[in-house]
Amino acid sequence: MTATTTPSTTTPTTPAPVTGERADLLIALEKQRHFLRFTTRGLTDEQAGLRTCASELCLGGLVKHVSTVERLWAEFIVQGPSAMPDFSAMTEADFARRADEFRLLPGETLAGVLAAYAEVARRTDELVATLPDLDATQPLPKAPWFEADAEWSARRVLLHVIAETAQHAGHADIIRESLDGAKSMG
Numbered sequence: 503m504t505a506t507t508t509p510s511t512t513t514p515t516t517p518a519p520v521t522g523e524r525a526d527l528l529i530a531l532e533k534q535r536h537f538l539r540f541t542t543r544g545l546t547d548e549q550a551g552l553r554t555c556a557s558e559l560c561l562g563g564l565v566k567h568v569s570t571v572e573r574l575w576a577e578f579i580v581q582g583p584s585a586m587p588d589f590s591a592m593t594e595a596d597f598a599r600r601a602d603e604f605r606l607l608p609g610e611t612l613a614g615v616l617a618a619y620a621e622v623a624r625r626t627d628e629l630v631a632t633l634p635d636l637d638a639t640q641p642l643p644k645a646p647w648f649e650a651d652a653e654w655s656a657r658r659v660l661l662h663v664i665a666e667t668a669q670h671a672g673h674a675d676i677i678r679e680s681l682d683g684a685k686s687m688g
Contacts, residue, residue, distance in 0.1 A: 534667035542616065561674055562605075564677070
């Protein structure tokens with residue numbers, strides 16, 4: 503018996519390439535993600551969990567933190583402030599749990615946090631490519647560091663994520679140089 507095939511009645515569609523402002527935002531974000539990930543090259547899990555300076559930060563923890571921040575802000579774009587905690591009502595226990603975001607905890611691996619970060623990045627990139635409107639706004643969550651009753655557009659949120667990623671990539675560069683002399687640039 504010979505197997506026969508019938509032509510498909512639907513043709514799979516390839517998403518249109520991201521262009522213009524959205525492409526610029528994604529390129530800028532990916533550049534900062536790259537610098538953050540690059541600081542972890544060749545490290546063991548133990549090295550990724552080391553504090554190398556006065557800061558509480560370690561490289562694995564920074565990747566975890568930036569991944570969490572990017573995920574929460576992407577959810578904020580879609581869901582609004584309900585995607586984030588009410589920072590003004592956080593307890594000491596809440597802040598202690600949040601501090602674990604900056605550490606590579608027992609059982610966590612550098613490969614695991616990098617894989618989780620890659621998945622967050624993929625979802626964010628998909629969101630940016632498919633958002634109906636970068637001007638759509640959401641009210642900011644309650645936090646002592648946000649202006650009261652302010653709203654941010656999806657564009658402003660993405661710019662914030664880029665800035666936060668860049669800031670932490672700089673922190674990571676200092677931590678890595680303190681660890682073994684390796685630098686991201688230069």
